[in-house]
Amino acid sequence: MAEPVSVDARHLQKIVRELGEEAAERIITRTLHQVLMSVQMLCRFAKTDAVEETVSQAERLSRLSRQVGLVSLAAVAGETAICARSGDRVAIAALAGRVERVANRSLNEIWDGVC
Template identity: 55%
Template sequence: MGELAALGMAERVRVDTGRVQNIVDELGEIAAKGLIQMALEQMALAVRTLQRVAREGDSARTVAKARRLSRLACQVGLVSLSRVADDVAHCADRQDAVALDATLARTVRVANRSLSEIWDGV
């Protein structure tokens, strides 16, 4: 038997810093920080809800929850998270269980990195 290699799962994330700066410019630093914090909490909840709904096998609700997460992420400039949530919606819409499991796992990784990155930047 050959050697086993451990593969690391490091997800690169993209944050639209211009979008974040626009929020700060429009609302002021204190209000923007509060809004972004609230959005981050909503996204963390949205990821957990998306996982639960997908496990239940409800494709229509999975699509809806993934699209909601995508919109939330887009609003605060979390480009990578928005895109991977769209991928989840696409897989659920096609009822591709294998791809859905993979994109859900990726969503969790990207969400963790994205939420940490934007929080550190606020």
């Protein structure tokens, strides 16, 4: 069974209220694209045992995810950064896989109308 994901729809609605629909859509879309690219880079770094890069990318992904209300993804990315600092390659690989799964479900939830 897939773990549930949490998307903060109120945070997304706040962005829309503050920026207007058109500007919010541009910014959210750009940030989601950056999230996707960050997930891909994190997974690539994790597979090549690039610990410093994995930590950096996991921290970046956590920040980006928080910006657009991807609560679960931000948490998993933060856990990945902590784990990567320990150098536990098996745990890093497992968490990178979890990041990928949570990212896919989180992004699908946003595109399916949570915001």
